[in-house]
Amino acid sequence: MSQAQVSDDEIFGGHEGGKLSVTTTRPITQARDLSIAYTPGVAKVSRAIAEDAALAKRYTWADRLVAVVSDGTAVLGLGDIGPSASLPVMEGKSVLFKTFAGLDSIPLVLDTTDVDEIVETLVRLRPSFGAVNLEDVSAPRCFELEDKLKAALDCPVMHDDQHGTAIVVLAALRGANMVLDRAIADQRVVISGAGAAGVACTRILQAAGVGDVTVLDSKGIVHAGRGGLNPIKEQLAETTNAAGLRGGLAEALEGADVFIGLSSSTIDESLLATMAGDSVVFALSNPDPEVHPDVAAKYASVVATGRSDFPNQINNVLAFPGVFKGALDSGARSITENMKLAAADAIASVAADKLAADHIVPSPLDPRVAAEVAAAVAKAAESDGVTA
Numbered sequence: 534m535s536q537a538q539v540s541d542d543e544i545f546g547g548h549e550g551g552k553l554s555v556t557t558t559r560p561i562t563q564a565r566d567l568s569i570a571y572t573p574g575v576a577k578v579s580r581a582i583a584e585d586a587a588l589a590k591r592y593t594w595a596d597r598l599v600a601v602v603s604d605g606t607a608v609l610g611l612g613d614i615g616p617s618a619s620l621p622v623m624e625g626k627s628v629l630f631k632t633f634a635g636l637d638s639i640p641l642v643l644d645t646t647d648v649d650e651i652v653e654t655l656v657r658l659r660p661s662f663g664a665v666n667l668e669d670v671s672a673p674r675c676f677e678l679e680d681k682l683k684a685a686l687d688c689p690v691m692h693d694d695q696h697g698t699a700i701v702v703l704a705a706l707r708g709a710n711m712v713l714d715r716a717i718a719d720q721r722v723v724i725s726g727a728g729a730a731g732v733a734c735t736r737i738l739q740a741a742g743v744g745d746v747t748v749l750d751s752k753g754i755v756h757a758g759r760g761g762l763n764p765i766k767e768q769l770a771e772t773t774n775a776a777g778l779r780g781g782l783a784e785a786l787e788g789a790d791v792f793i794g795l796s797s798s799t800i801d802e803s804l805l806a807t808m809a810g811d812s813v814v815f816a817l818s819n820p821d822p823e824v825h826p827d828v829a830a831k832y833a834s835v836v837a838t839g840r841s842d843f844p845n846q847i848n849n850v851l852a853f854p855g856v857f858k859g860a861l862d863s864g865a866r867s868i869t870e871n872m873k874l875a876a877a878d879a880i881a882s883v884a885a886d887k888l889a890a891d892h893i894v895p896s897p898l899d900p901r902v903a904a905e906v907a908a909a910v911a912k913a914a915e916s917d918g919v920t921a
Contacts (some may be wrong), residue, residue, distance in 0.1 A: 534720030552624045553640070561589045565737070589660070598690055599857055602655065604646050606623050606671035607694070607729070610797070610819060616642035619669055619766035624669060626693075628806045633903045634854035637859070638666070648674055652681045659686060664857055667692040672728040673765050683771035689860040689868045695733035695848035700856070701894065702734050702793060702815065703741055709813045709835040711885065715790075721745040721776075721809075725823065726795030727755055729767055734793060735769060740870055745775045747789070751796075753781040756869050783807075791815070792833075792901040793821035805832040817847055835890050847899035851897055855906025863911035864921035872913040879909035 561567050568574050582588045590596040605700075606612075606617035610754045623640030630638040639662065643651055655665060665686065670678055679692045691697070710717055722743055726732050727750040735746050748755045748769050755762065756779060757770045778784050786792060786804045791813040794800070800823045807815065814833040816822035822838045837845035856876050860868055883895045883902050895902050914920050 538799040541546075548621055548624075552621075553626050563908065571601065571692050576626045578634060584836045592639060595661055596663045597637060599627075599630055599636055599664045599666050599860055599861075600655070601630075601638050601660070601666045601668055602643065602651070603641075604651065604670055606642050606646055606669070606674070608669040613671065616644050622902065623668060628667065629850050630666075630833055630854055630857070632854075633850060633906065634858040636854065636858055646674070648678045648681060650676060652685055655682060656685050660690070662688070663861055664689040665691070666853065667694075667858065669694065670729075672732070675729050676732070683867060687866050689865055691853070691868050692729065692733075693849055693853045695729045695858070696737075696868070696873055697853045698722045698730040698795070698817075698847075699733035700852040700877045701735040701847050701849060701880065702817075703737050703874070703877035705815065705837055705845065705879065705894045706738070706791065706813070707881040708835075708884050708888060709791075709882045709890075711881075711888055712890050713740060713811050713813075713834060716809070718742045718744055720790040720880055721747070721788065722791040722793065723782075724748045724795060725782065725798055725800075726750070727760060727769060728795070730817075731793045732765055732769065735773060735849065737870075738875060739772065741877070746773045747776070747778055747785045747798075748773050749782060749785055751798075754778050754785055767845055794818055796823070797821075798823055800824045802828050802832065807828060808832065812842045830900065835893060837893065840899075845893050845895065846897065848897045851894060852876055852906065855879070856910050858903060859907035859910025860914060862907060863914040865911075865914040865919050867919050868910075869913065869917045871917050872910045875909040875913035876906045879905040 545596050559570055561570055578592050601623045603619045603623055605614055605616040608619045609746050610615050619638060620642050623642055627638040627640055631637040643654060645651060665682060667679060675692050682690045712773055722738060724734055731748060737836060738746055746829055755769050756774045762770060784806055787807045788809050790809050794816045797818055811834045813835045814829040816824050816829060817835045817839040819839040826836050826838055826843045837847050839847050883905055884893060
């Protein structure tokens with residue numbers, strides 16, 4: 534059933550009362566069970582942890598618990614709607630963690646947009662969780678927040694809007710390249726959108742070997758010497774736009790091999806006609822792609838969107854459950870660039886057995902994905918020496 538066929542009654546009914554509950558792992562059916570799970574038995578466990586804090590990993594759920602954290606400032610395509618309105622999204626994220634990776638998670642929506650206050654809050658809550666999934670935090674604050682949290686916490690931290698998107702985009706590009714028998718280093722990639730996802734996609738593609746990336750924001754091509762750039766865009770200007778292009782989308786797309794849309798802008802199909810032969814178009818804006826997939830397919834050999842009702846859905850659920858499971862399984866203290874690259878390769882490998890122009894990534898419902906990603910991420914964490 535596509536999203537267009539889902540009624541409002543079904544949607545609201547599916548959220549009524551929330552989408553999460555707490556269940557026990559040890560049933561209490563008699564007095565003996567109560568004595569073990571709570572007083573007096575629990576005191577022995579608490580005393581043991583007080584003497585050796587490392588035992589909390591064995592005797593509590595904290596080591597396997599993900600905190601899904603948002604301030605509600607950049608929720609889906611709705612913008613700054615506040616923490617309470619963002620909570621259904623965070624609950625949904627927790628449902629996905631449990632469904633696809635078997636991980637427990639707690640949605641935490643914070644009534645502050647101050648980066649330092651958010652960091653302080655999570656530092657104080659650190660004994661209660663084992664990893665932080667940042668979600669729907671506006672740019673450029675999200676970059677500062679993630680960096681400060683990584684420095685302050687001794688556990689995996691990842692802003693999924695950045696890195697989950699980037700991992701799946703790289704996996705999809707690897708799949709497209711396998712279909713087209715093309716090397717990633719030989720391509721010129723255009724990214725429309727210099728927010729959280731655009732910046733992260735740029736960085737992971739560069740790390741994967743793409744040498745020529747051009748990034749655009751609402752004012753055009755990000756390039757050295759352009760005034761009014763924030764520090765993040767200044768960094769982009771230093772490492773992108775190898776051809777020294779100026780102007781907007783028309784100038785950027787001419788002769789380009791790959792277009793990745795991560796903004797709400799629209800593209801005239803005449804611009805797609807100026808791209809190189811066998812081009813790739815990822816129109817990822819939701820719910821309305823930058824260009825309709827049927828239109829893009831007239832010019833591009835491979836087309837992907839963020840929607841579930843078209844082939845090649847670029848969906849973060851392909852990445853984040855396995856990334857966090859792999860990080861927690863390995864006892865990683867952080868999530869490294871190599872762990873993200875390994876996740877992308879694992880996703881691409883699952884799609885390889887049915888590879889085609891309309892199947893460059895696996896289905897989000899493919900049960901192999903999270904397990905393969907988790908194994909690859911855990912191995913990369915060990916290789917990078919970030920495990921406990």
